[in-house]
Amino acid sequence: xxxxxxxxxxxxxxxxxxxxxxxxxxxxxxxxxxxxxxxxxxxxxxxxxxxxxxxxxxxxxxxxxxxxxxxxxxxxxxxxxxxxxxxxxxxxxxxxxxxxxxxxxxxxxxxxxxxxxxxxxxxxxxxxxxxxxxxxxxxxxxxxxxxxxxxxxxxxxxxxxxxxxxxxxxxxxxxxxxxxxxxxxxxxxxxxxxxxxxxxxxxxxxxxxxxxxxxxxxxxxxxxxxxxxxxxxxxxxxxxxxxxxxxxxxxxxxxxxxxxxxxxxxxxxxxxxxxxxxxxxxxxxxxxxxxxxxxxxxxxxxxxxxxxxxxxxxxxxxxxxxxxxxxxxxxxxxxxxxxxxxxxxxxxxxxxxxxxxxxxxxxxxxxxxxxxxxxxxxxxxxxxxxxxxxxxxxxxxxxxxxxxxxxxxxxxxxxxxxxxxxxxxxxx
Numbered sequence: 001x002x003x004x005x006x007x008x009x010x011x012x013x014x015x016x017x018x019x020x021x022x023x024x025x026x027x028x029x030x031x032x033x034x035x036x037x038x039x040x041x042x043x044x045x046x047x048x049x050x051x052x053x054x055x056x057x058x059x060x061x062x063x064x065x066x067x068x069x070x071x072x073x074x075x076x077x078x079x080x081x082x083x084x085x086x087x088x089x090x091x092x093x094x095x096x097x098x099x100x101x102x103x104x105x106x107x108x109x110x111x112x113x114x115x116x117x118x119x120x121x122x123x124x125x126x127x128x129x130x131x132x133x134x135x136x137x138x139x140x141x142x143x144x145x146x147x148x149x150x151x152x153x154x155x156x157x158x159x160x161x162x163x164x165x166x167x168x169x170x171x172x173x174x175x176x177x178x179x180x181x182x183x184x185x186x187x188x189x190x191x192x193x194x195x196x197x198x199x200x201x202x203x204x205x206x207x208x209x210x211x212x213x214x215x216x217x218x219x220x221x222x223x224x225x226x227x228x229x230x231x232x233x234x235x236x237x238x239x240x241x242x243x244x245x246x247x248x249x250x251x252x253x254x255x256x257x258x259x260x261x262x263x264x265x266x267x268x269x270x271x272x273x274x275x276x277x278x279x280x281x282x283x284x285x286x287x288x289x290x291x292x293x294x295x296x297x298x299x300x301x302x303x304x305x306x307x308x309x310x311x312x313x314x315x316x317x318x319x320x321x322x323x324x325x326x327x328x329x330x331x332x333x334x335x336x337x338x339x340x341x342x343x344x345x346x347x348x349x350x351x352x353x354x355x356x357x358x359x360x361x362x363x364x365x366x367x368x369x370x371x372x373x374x375x376x377x378x379x380x381x382x383x384x385x386x387x388x389x390x391x392x393x394x395x396x397x398x399x400x401x402x403x404x405x406x407x408x409x410x411x412x413x414x415x416x417x418x419x420x421x422x423x424x425x426x427x428x
Contacts, residue, residue, distance in 0.1 A: 001014070001034065011039060012033065012034055012314070013031065013033040013034065013037070014031075014032045014033075015029060015030065015032070016029065016030055018078070018081075018082040018085065020086040020425055021082070021089060022085060022088065022208060022210065023084060023088055024081065024082055024085040024088070025083040026077075026078055026081055027075075027078040027079070027081045027085065027172040028078045028079060035065065038069070039315040041061060043061060043071060044069060045069075045071050046061070046073025047072045048071060048072055048073055049062075049067065049070065049071060049072065050062055050068050050069075052072070056417055060128045063073055064334070069155045073137065073345040079360075083314075090194075092209075093096050093115070094380060095277055097209045100128070100209035100210075101131060101132050101207075101209050103133050104207040104211070104216060105131075108132060108207060108216075108220065109124055111224075112134070112136070112220075112223070115224055115227050115228070116139070116347060117138055117139045117228060117347070118137075118224075118227045119136060119137045119139060119142075119201060120134055120135070120174045121135045121137075122135065122360070123361075128256050129205070131267050132206060132209075133204065133205070133207075134205060134206075134207075135167070135203070135206065136203055136204075137202055137355070138150055138227050138230065139227075139351075140334075140345070141329065141333075141344075141345035141346070141347065142345075142348040142350060142352045143151070143325055143326075143327055143328055143329045143333075143352055143353060144328050144345075144353075145230055145231060145234075145329060145341075146244075146246060146328040146329075146349075147164035147165070147201040147202055147203045147300060148164045148165075148239075148244055148246045149234070149237060149239070149246040150162070150164065150203045150230065151163065151164040151203050151245070152237065152246045152248070153226050153230050153233055154223070154226060155217055155223070157225075157233075157295075157299075158218075158225075158289075158292050158293075158296070159292070160205070160219055160223075161205075162204060163204045164201055164203050164204075165199075165201040165202075165391070166199075166202070167202075167204055168238065172202075173201070175365050175366065176202070176357065176360050177202075177354075177355045177357055177360075178356035178357050178358060178359025178362075178386055179200065179355070179356075179368075180354065180368060181368040181369065183325070183354035184368070187200065189353060190322045190325055194242045195240045195241055195319065196241075196243055196317060197239060197240070197243075197244045198243060198318060198322060198326065198327075200355050202208055205219070207219070214286065214289075218289045221293060222292075223291075223301075225293065225296055225297075229296070229300040230300075231304075231334045231337075231344060232300040232301065232303050232304035232334065232338075233299075233300065233303050234329065234331035234333075234334040234335075235301050235303060235304065235306075235307035235312055235331045235334065236248055236249055237318065239316060240316070241316055241317070241318055272336070304334070304335070304338050305338075306337045307334075307338075308338045308339050312331075313332070314331055314332040317330070324353075325353065325354055326352075327351075327352070327355040328353075382428065419426045
């Protein structure tokens with residue numbers, strides 16, 4: 001909290017999420033705060049376990065500062081779990097963990113850097129340390145494969161779980177994808193209008209320090225396969241414009257038909273608590289992974305050829321008014337490319353749609369909202385405008401109201417130009 005070598009870097013408080021640690025899911029968040037900042041005798045959130053004594057007329061809280069701020073039933077099991085997660089981290093050692101993570105970062109960068117279909121977002125440089133967590137987009141001609149399709153394919157074929165979306169970091173994601181101000185506003189309107197399929201995003205995956213070389217290489221091979229051949233599976237998937245979800249056609253009618261449920265567990269037999277669904281265990285992981293890759297190659301060519309030879313059609317499309325915001329490829333476009341070219345269309349220099357990742361390296365991407373008032377500022381202006389309309393309607397001619405001092409639109413900084421503010425208000 002108070003580093004001796006850098007006194008200016010002292011910290012009043014530190015907080016972190018326990019579920020981010022290996023072995024930590026299901027554990028609570030942690031707040032470390034200096035004692036002198038906890039002088040308030042009334043807890044921030046009063047609750048069970050914070051009261052020392054209470055009567056019908058008065059009450060007093062605990063003197064223990066930590067217990068006073070932990071109202072409610074404590075997460076005992078989660079706290080024990082987090083303690084074990086920290087113990088695991090300390091036994092391995094932070095320096096060893098960082099060495100392993102740096103190896104993963106170098107290996108993944110080198111591998112993905114050889115594939116032009118894979119775009120790693122952000123600055124990929126050795127100048128600063130980076131966690132082995134990568135956000136990427138997959139190119140297809142002059143567009144991209146939808147991130148939810150990429151994640152579904154990795155899961156369905158290879159059992160590799162990746163996350164699709166903006167990872168709870170919308171503004172930063174907009175900069176990573178190079179979205180302009182106009183496109184951000186238009187995409188926001190489209191998403192609110194139930195066209196969530198247009199919401200830009202990325203496929204993200206991590207390579208934990210405990211993953212061995214064979215496992216990392218298998219995941220890399222899976223991503224390379226999706227980047228090179230994933231488009232061939234597009235006709236096998238349906239998407240929902242409203243939700244942005246991509247599902248294999250076999251799951252179109254019944255959502256997750258093979259999902260395990262608690263109702264399938266037999267717990268009435270005290271001698272044998274077992275699952276009614278028997279799943280054959282994977283006894284040779286290496287052979288299983290090799291089989292997955294071999295089957296994927298066969299299925300890719302089979303899927304696109306069958307779609308090209310049939311009368312393939314696609315009913316689901318974005319609205320014509322939003323076509324200019326579409327950045328991902330349709331299944332029907334993959335079939336058309338195979339019919340015309342006999343393979344994948346070449347990558348174009350120009351990318352269609354709002355997603356332009358190369359703009360991230362343009363310094364102006366950090367200033368797309370300059371001159372635009374915040375929502376709070378706009379709300380204050382709208383309240384004043386509404387009040388002025390009421391006064392104009394109900395006050396006598398020439399009569400003014402003493403409680404309205406300023407009826408002019410406010411901006412977030414006095415040095416903003418009027419033209420920029422007016423333009424921003426019109427856009428909003």
